[in-house]
């Protein structure tokens with residue numbers, strides 16, 4: 001898929017911890033830049049992307065609560081959660097459904113079941129760990145193969 005390259009680059013972007021924001025004051029663009037070690041252009045980009053600035057003030061000031069909300073949202077948008085019948089595909093960089101009947105159990109101990117399957121979209125291999133206690137549940141939506149006949 002053509003969007004692949006773009007998605008890949010985005011996921012290597014830095015993480016910004018909203019807990020770095022202290023107190024109950026407003027910050028200038030350069031103060032925010034210094035706090036998160038990014039350039040002022042990055043902060044201005046955040047403003048374009050929805051970070052709310054204080055009304056009618058020059059220079060531009062951002063209230064810490066707005067900054068916190070913005071960054072928390074930004075962070076959460078990156079988290080991609082898989083449904084039980086999905087695995088995270090590192091080629092698609094998305095949670096993906098598995099390609100029909102392609103699930104194999106590659107490892108199992110008291111705690112962890114490690115499953116491997118092909119991505120329904122790009123057919124790459126994906127792996128995912130499940131808690132061993134989930135085995136019965138997993139069997140309901142995956143047919144599990146306990147061998148390595150996945151090369152065909």
Ligand SMILES: [Zn+2]
Nearest residue numbers: 089092119122
């Ligand atoms: Zn994929």
